[in-house]
Amino acid sequence: MSERMSTTTRERLVVAVSELLRVHGYSAITVKQITAAAQAPMGSLYHHFPHGKVQIAAEALRTSGAAYIQLLPLLMDPHEDLRVAVPAAFTEAARTLEESGWMNMCPVGTVAGEIADSEPLLREAAAEVMRDWIEKGTAYFHARGLPGPAARDLIVAILTTLEGAFILGRTLRSTEPLHAAGRAMAARIEAVVSEASTRGATVTTRVDSVPPVS
Amino acid sequence: MSERMSTTTRERLVVAVSELLRVHGYSAITVKQITAAAQAPMGSLYHHFPHGKVQIAAEALRTSGAAYIQLLPLLMDPHEDLRVAVPAAFTEAARTLEESGWMNMCPVGTVAGEIADSEPLLREAAAEVMRDWIEKGTAYFHARGLPGPAARDLIVAILTTLEGAFILGRTLRSTEPLHAAGRAMAARIEAVVSEASTRGATVTTRVDSVPPVS
Numbered sequence: 001m002s003e004r005m006s007t008t009t010r011e012r013l014v015v016a017v018s019e020l021l022r023v024h025g026y027s028a029i030t031v032k033q034i035t036a037a038a039q040a041p042m043g044s045l046y047h048h049f050p051h052g053k054v055q056i057a058a059e060a061l062r063t064s065g066a067a068y069i070q071l072l073p074l075l076m077d078p079h080e081d082l083r084v085a086v087p088a089a090f091t092e093a094a095r096t097l098e099e100s101g102w103m104n105m106c107p108v109g110t111v112a113g114e115i116a117d118s119e120p121l122l123r124e125a126a127a128e129v130m131r132d133w134i135e136k137g138t139a140y141f142h143a144r145g146l147p148g149p150a151a152r153d154l155i156v157a158i159l160t161t162l163e164g165a166f167i168l169g170r171t172l173r174s175t176e177p178l179h180a181a182g183r184a185m186a187a188r189i190e191a192v193v194s195e196a197s198t199r200g201a202t203v204t205t206r207v208d209s210v211p212p213v214s
Numbered sequence: 215m216s217e218r219m220s221t222t223t224r225e226r227l228v229v230a231v232s233e234l235l236r237v238h239g240y241s242a243i244t245v246k247q248i249t250a251a252a253q254a255p256m257g258s259l260y261h262h263f264p265h266g267k268v269q270i271a272a273e274a275l276r277t278s279g280a281a282y283i284q285l286l287p288l289l290m291d292p293h294e295d296l297r298v299a300v301p302a303a304f305t306e307a308a309r310t311l312e313e314s315g316w317m318n319m320c321p322v323g324t325v326a327g328e329i330a331d332s333e334p335l336l337r338e339a340a341a342e343v344m345r346d347w348i349e350k351g352t353a354y355f356h357a358r359g360l361p362g363p364a365a366r367d368l369i370v371a372i373l374t375t376l377e378g379a380f381i382l383g384r385t386l387r388s389t390e391p392l393h394a395a396g397r398a399m400a401a402r403i404e405a406v407v408s409e410a411s412t413r414g415a416t417v418t419t420r421v422d423s424v425p426p427v428s
Contacts (some may be wrong), residue, residue, distance in 0.1 A: 160379045
């Protein structure tokens, strides 16, 4: 294996816990499972994460969360009109959910739902991820021509409906919730864009004028 | 205690597990915690629920779920116009969430998100609850004048955005996701009602014409 392809033990531990969180949630998994999945000695987990399970789970949520928000420009940029882009993203999510065999598409949301009342440190890590999504999403939609408050409202609504649709869709083994959510977002963005356009904003800017989400 | 006020051991067990699921999720709780919270002997749990934790959790989700859908007519009936009723319900949910100190408003959603990939029997119980919500909600909105498919689309979108908003709201300790979701639903219902009215349906029927959700 080349130097560049090798992963550190720390990275392997974070990937392992991310996958375990996706399938089993937080409470069901043990540090023993994590080290076994990462093929790492128990001592290495506590070496890299002295606070153990809660700390490595927080790191996994941050890492997954940072990757997910990169999908926003990837999904939106190809469409010049946001009124097309947003519903298309929900259609794409529905396709991915079904093709994956109803995989958990967002452990950040499910773990947050599971532990919000019982694990304050992990809840704060999930909140940090969600605040970052909202901040980057607001910047993205603002760069595409929406006024700041409308841009923020839109990304909050998108994240909210997406998380809910993942839960209902996985439970019901159905793409219907994502399609219903997509239609709701289509209606909302139509209203937001109309309102912004009335005020003279140019909402459907060209893709090349949009800065990357970083 | 009068005869009517007394609860059976079975009922106490179900109430206890419902509250534990709300705070801790499914995997974190033990049958010992359930019997302790219900002040019931361990044997009584297995007497009433031979399959143990998964069976009592399924029963708790069904009981909670049946109670939640009763809220739909309670929240909708006072408003003659659905375009007022739906956003008002989200505002009411935001108020309740904040006043409760960010309580888990729906263990059906959080438990489903936690166990959808790992506990097939419990997932099926959650799916059964959600299908019941969709069926009753479709009947309700149909009785209020929406064509069947639009009625179904609306209840699926409401449930989806509500579940997502509970997760983001509890994690961020903020009512913003519920308000953003409410605005999205307002836009969607405006579109649904306009479309139905164009086809000649009378959407905003009087409350007394609506059959109870049972």
